[in-house]
Amino acid sequence: MQQSRPETRIQQKNRAAILEAALDVFSAQGFRGATVDQIAAAAGLSKPNLLYYFPSKEAIHAELLGGLLDTWLDPLRTMDPDGEPLEEILAYVRRKLEMSRDYPRESRLFANEIVQGAPRIADELSGALKNLVDEKVRVINAWADAGRIARVDAYHLIFSIWSLTQHYADFDVQVHAVLGGPEVDPYPAANEYLQQLFTRLLTP
Amino acid sequence: MQQSRPETRIQQKNRAAILEAALDVFSAQGFRGATVDQIAAAAGLSKPNLLYYFPSKEAIHAELLGGLLDTWLDPLRTMDPDGEPLEEILAYVRRKLEMSRDYPRESRLFANEIVQGAPRIADELSGALKNLVDEKVRVINAWADAGRIARVDAYHLIFSIWSLTQHYADFDVQVHAVLGGPEVDPYPAANEYLQQLFTRLLTP
DNA sequence: GTCTATAGACGGATAGAC
């Protein structure tokens, strides 16, 4: 029986349910648009009970955003300088698109934050994010120096991978409106199109 | 002296100032995040005075969004079926990128709306927007049939143009964080990169 | 047309019983 940290199973379960519900609500409504009542209801709790687990609405949001950037950048981190250049980049595109498909709420939570000026993660963007991108830009430029891929602006190459893949999560409703209904799955065609696009762009 | 519509110059000027201020605030904070006080202050008016010109916060937002989609789609509408295919598409990309550079607030207003499920413009997306895209998809496919550009999925081609160009307005802070400061102008390099990208993708 | 004052609703957070 640990006294210092009485972390019961029910506590863990409720915390998890709150974060899950909060991801739903924040990603769909933004921070200001979301209400604690909505999150509590979605988590199956009363509002005061939710605030027993988290000190404030802000704290829930911060916890969600906190871990997000790291997992979001994992596919980029995985890009191997010693691999076959075109294959590494195409694999990155594929993984990033899979993340949009499998974790659209996380993508929209992030998008909401950035579009509104990233008030809560500006530091991480110019810190961890910039450092990782700078490192991978050097890798890509080295590949181009060696003549193994065509030379392109590596920063904008990375921007383009982000925007193209995240578009399918962030602008989901627009994609489905244009393609004609929620039953259409845009991802197979999107994947094929993007593989084709980057193959043609980068083949020397 | 017109009695039916006493549209004085000061009225026109105030209405314009309100819409201008509202674009600032809505695009930066989203609909829920914006307050009437902020908009009024930015327009140099008191809150009740603002509400003398517009019946509600919602009405201001609706008026801004209302005209937006049309002007936003103008560059696509301009794409000429009888022009030189690659040149038409590259020109569309160029104009769309210029719109991100010159009207970033409009882009972010739109992005805020779509990311949060487009509650106020869902109809226009599956109506006017879809119709125009369907039409241009037929044009692009005809170009591919004639062997004048490489065959790609035309819907995803259009999606990619949207996402790549709007990224520089919507994710502005992230772009500047990565490139290392607000004084960097990403647009010249972005334009060159995008022209290169679509040229390589579409050249038969 | 523009202001001060305020109504009325909502949302975040807390008190305190159980």
Place this chain on the structure above:
DNA sequence: GTCTATCCGTCTATAGAC
């Protein structure tokens, strides 16, 4: 740990004087 009740700040919108 969970609830009911409630406080208090904020926000939209209106009333009414000037």
